[in-house]
Amino acid sequence: MDLNIVWFILIMVLFTGFxxxxxxxYGVGMMMFxxxxxxxxxxxxxxxxxxDGNEVWMITAGGATFAAFPHVYATMFSTFYIALFLMLLALxxxxxxxxxxxxxxxxxxxxxxxxxxxxxxxxxxxxxxVAVVNLLRGLPIDYQMHYIGTxxxxxxxxxxxxxxxFMLLFAFHGANFLLIKIADKKLLHxxxxxxxxxxxxxxxxxxxxxxxxFADTDILAKLSTVIFLGLTVAALxxxxxxxxxxxxxxxxxxxxxxxxxxxxxxxxxxFPRIMVSSISPDLSLNIYNAAxxxxxxxxxxxxxxxxxxxxxxxxxWTYRIFKERVTPAxxxxx
Amino acid sequence: xxxxxxxxxxxxxxxxxHFLFVPVTLGLSIFVALLETWYINSGSYEERIKLKKLVKxxxxxxxxxxxxxxxxxxxxxxxxxxxxxEYARFMGDIFGAPxxxxxxxxxxxxxxxxGLWIFGWDKxxxxxxxxxxxxxxxxxxxxxxWILVANSFMQHPVGYAIEGGRAVMxxxxxLVTNPYVFGEYSHAFFAGITTGGFLVIVVSAWKIATDxxxxxIFVRTLRRAVLYTLVGVLGVMxxxxxxxxxxxxxxxMKLASFEALWETENPAPFAVVADINQEARRNNFxxxxxxxxxxxxHNSFDGEVKGINxxxxxxxxxxxxxxxxxxxxxxxxxxxxxxxxxxGALLFIVFVTGCLVFFCRxxxxxxxxxxxLMPLLLPIPFIANSAGWYIAEAGRQPWIVVGLxxxxxxxxxxxxxxxxxxxxxxxxxIYLFLAVLxxxxxVMFIHRTQITEEE
Numbered sequence: 001m002d003l004n005i006v007w008f009i010l011i012m013v014l015f016t017g018f019x020x021x022x023x024x025x026y027g028v029g030m031m032m033f034x035x036x037x038x039x040x041x042x043x044x045x046x047x048x049x050x051x052d053g054n055e056v057w058m059i060t061a062g063g064a065t066f067a068a069f070p071h072v073y074a075t076m077f078s079t080f081y082i083a084l085f086l087m088l089l090a091l092x093x094x095x096x097x098x099x100x101x102x103x104x105x106x107x108x109x110x111x112x113x114x115x116x117x118x119x120x121x122x123x124x125x126x127x128x129x130v131a132v133v134n135l136l137r138g139l140p141i142d143y144q145m146h147y148i149g150t151x152x153x154x155x156x157x158x159x160x161x162x163x164x165x166f167m168l169l170f171a172f173h174g175a176n177f178l179l180i181k182i183a184d185k186k187l188l189h190x191x192x193x194x195x196x197x198x199x200x201x202x203x204x205x206x207x208x209x210x211x212x213x214f215a216d217t218d219i220l221a222k223l224s225t226v227i228f229l230g231l232t233v234a235a236l237x238x239x240x241x242x243x244x245x246x247x248x249x250x251x252x253x254x255x256x257x258x259x260x261x262x263x264x265x266x267x268x269x270x271f272p273r274i275m276v277s278s279i280s281p282d283l284s285l286n287i288y289n290a291a292x293x294x295x296x297x298x299x300x301x302x303x304x305x306x307x308x309x310x311x312x313x314x315x316x317w318t319y320r321i322f323k324e325r326v327t328p329a330x331x332x333x334x
Numbered sequence: 335x336x337x338x339x340x341x342x343x344x345x346x347x348x349x350x351x352h353f354l355f356v357p358v359t360l361g362l363s364i365f366v367a368l369l370e371t372w373y374i375n376s377g378s379y380e381e382r383i384k385l386k387k388l389v390k391x392x393x394x395x396x397x398x399x400x401x402x403x404x405x406x407x408x409x410x411x412x413x414x415x416x417x418x419x420e421y422a423r424f425m426g427d428i429f430g431a432p433x434x435x436x437x438x439x440x441x442x443x444x445x446x447x448x449g450l451w452i453f454g455w456d457k458x459x460x461x462x463x464x465x466x467x468x469x470x471x472x473x474x475x476x477x478x479x480w481i482l483v484a485n486s487f488m489q490h491p492v493g494y495a496i497e498g499g500r501a502v503m504x505x506x507x508x509l510v511t512n513p514y515v516f517g518e519y520s521h522a523f524f525a526g527i528t529t530g531g532f533l534v535i536v537v538s539a540w541k542i543a544t545d546x547x548x549x550x551i552f553v554r555t556l557r558r559a560v561l562y563t564l565v566g567v568l569g570v571m572x573x574x575x576x577x578x579x580x581x582x583x584x585x586x587m588k589l590a591s592f593e594a595l596w597e598t599e600n601p602a603p604f605a606v607v608a609d610i611n612q613e614a615r616r617n618n619f620x621x622x623x624x625x626x627x628x629x630x631x632h633n634s635f636d637g638e639v640k641g642i643n644x645x646x647x648x649x650x651x652x653x654x655x656x657x658x659x660x661x662x663x664x665x666x667x668x669x670x671x672x673x674x675x676x677x678g679a680l681l682f683i684v685f686v687t688g689c690l691v692f693f694c695r696x697x698x699x700x701x702x703x704x705x706x707l708m709p710l711l712l713p714i715p716f717i718a719n720s721a722g723w724y725i726a727e728a729g730r731q732p733w734i735v736v737g738l739x740x741x742x743x744x745x746x747x748x749x750x751x752x753x754x755x756x757x758x759x760x761x762x763x764i765y766l767f768l769a770v771l772x773x774x775x776x777v778m779f780i781h782r783t784q785i786t787e788e789e
Contacts, residue, residue: 064437070422073430074426076415293502
């Protein structure tokens with residue numbers, strides 16, 4: 001296996017980690033919608049100790065893409081210019097909101113920042129869905145690896161459907177996370193119903209999306225992709241069943257698996273391409289024509305082999321420290 | 335204005351804004367860590383309660399600042415691909431590695447352990463909790479190292495080759511031991527100590543002057559912060575001086591530009607003030623101290639210092655015809671004087687404050703009005719930091735990577751001016767808006783929080 005393939009897999013691992021971990025952070029943010037202040041505070045407290053570390057998975061996925069596949073980084077980030085700008089605004093609001101929402105007890109102040117958290121959760125979830133669909137469908141990329149379309153070209157019905165699917169999936173995943181983090185029985189019961197609804201909605205959105213994908217892209221031509229996406233459906237159903245039966249653990253582990261399988265499915269669909277050109281298959285960016293030199297890839301492989309396991313260990317330890325459920329009393333803590 | 339100039343403006347605004355918070359993170363993280371170490375090692379029960387409250391007090395200020403630094407940092411990472419895609423293509427093989435290492439080795443550390451620190455007061459042992467803030471401090475300062483490794487390559491490329499139209503890494507060891515890194519990192523590190531320490535001085539002074547209840551306890555942080563900041567100011571001056579001497583060989587054009595030395599001279603005089611005429615490539619008017627510039631560079635009153643015009647001729651010989659002089663010599667010249675002036679002013683202020691708190695402690699109450707005015711001085715280190723970066727980056731122009739790629743060809747070709755206008759206005763607006771709210775939250779917190787001996 002050459003280093004380019006290793007790095008394709010590593011980037012996939014980083015994006016999988018990002019979608020799983022920030023997936024439930026975004027989801028918890030979305031679940032705050034329409035909830036009273038004390039419940040929103042419990043939700044924020046549930047992800048409070050970990051969201052910042054989770055967000056670094058996205059930053060690392062971006063940085064690793066830059067190091068291993070600089071052309072992908074260059075083309076992708078300049079292509080999604082306005083979309084990434086909107087995402088950055090959302091993430092800026094969200095990050096500052098977590099810190100400032102509790103600084104004053106006025107409800108206007110907290111409501112404003114909670115709006116920031118919700119905005120900062122809906123928008124990235126939607127935009128990542130849009131981005132992923134565009135990557136799978138292919139973009140007008142010319143012989144110089146430059147995107148020659150406009151921002152509005154990125155918002156096709158299929159892409160928007162993908163965005164909605166991601167929003168529902170992350171909201172579902174976030175609801176499942178809350179099922180294992182919230183102590184209040186009455187609230188848990190409501191969350192359980194929400195989770196089942198969201199699970200079924202994501203399944204429907206996924207089915208619609210798969211139909212579009214079948215008609216519009218070549219991703220279902222690969223058997224491995226079909227298998228991974230099929231397993232995703234199975235995991236989603238298991239997750240719904242877990243939520244319905246009141247087993248938060250089962251629901252959360254299954255939705256985690258579903259997101260992992262989905263991400264792996266998408267990456268296998270792309271392989272060995274990373275950005276598909278809709279102009280000609282020869283113009284696609286792949287793991288060879290977009291890559292760094294073997295020297296840099298070797299260096300980065302060594303770094304990743306050392307540091308990714310270390311990160312996993314201390315992040316897992318953090319989750320262990322904060323494994324207890326959040327009670328309504330905890331929200332006055334910070 | 336086209337997409338290029340707008341992208342440059344956007345990068346300048348967002349970086350300078352980002353770097354308002356970064357030095358505070360670098361310096362205040364270490365200060366809070368020292369404070370907590372002091373807390374867990376102190377003996378008496380009353381003392382411990384007070385110190386713990388102080389740790390939480392400055393910890394809260396640190397966290398507001400940290401959040402601002404983190405969110406504005408993501409913007410910077412995305413920028414390289416969003417606005418500077420041709421730079422990312424040309425430099426990715428080299429520049430991507432330190433950026434990825436920064437995320438992998440530093441961002442994960444600081445972001446994970448800050449969560450443990452904030453929420454772990456009752457869940458971790460005292461020592462483990464204190465270790466968390468030390469890890470945050472280490473992670474922050476390590477991340478500064480990686481990004482300055484990347485920046486130093488742009489100022490002074492080493493350990494590379496040009497293959498297939500792009501720069502490729504040949505020696506990672508050379509990249510991290512780039513002599514430019516040493517000057518830049520030590521200067522930025524001590525600037526962080528200075529900025530973080532000075533913030534503690536100002537906040538403590540303000541609390542002493544305005545909050546009778548908490549007065550006694552903030553004298554303690556004021557004393558510690560004076561010593562801490564003093565280390566920072568002296569360090570920043572020493573490292574800055576060394577770095578400027580190194581520039582004589584590392585990047586002589588930058589050195590000559592911020593001193594507005596147009597012709598090569600031996601011995602070279604130092605211009606205190608100058609009316610710079612960039613078009614005619616000379617100074618219309620200048621006040622000089624003879625031999626001084628030679629002394630600053632060579633530690634001797636003789637010695638040649640190369641002028642801008644000779645360096646331009648050398649650059650034309652080396653790279654072909656073109657204009658290789660930074661296009662804002664005047665701005666660099668005055669930024670340098672602002673930076674050095676701010677550093678000198680800080681040294682004076684810290685010294686005077688130190689005399690007050692160490693030698694005239696009983697008389698502090700007579701000087702409350704002076705302490706009350708301290709917040710007016712808070713901008714000084716921030717002005718120095720921004721001016722310093724302006725010199726570093728304006729002095730790199732017209733290059734994005736000195737000698738290898740020009741800024742003008744590095745911009746993303748698919749961007750229209752309209753698109754960059756949208757983002758430029760958007761980032762500026764949200765940054766101004768958040769600055770107001772974050773400063774408001776911090777000031778109100780400082781104002782309202784009283785630290786007493788009761789639990």
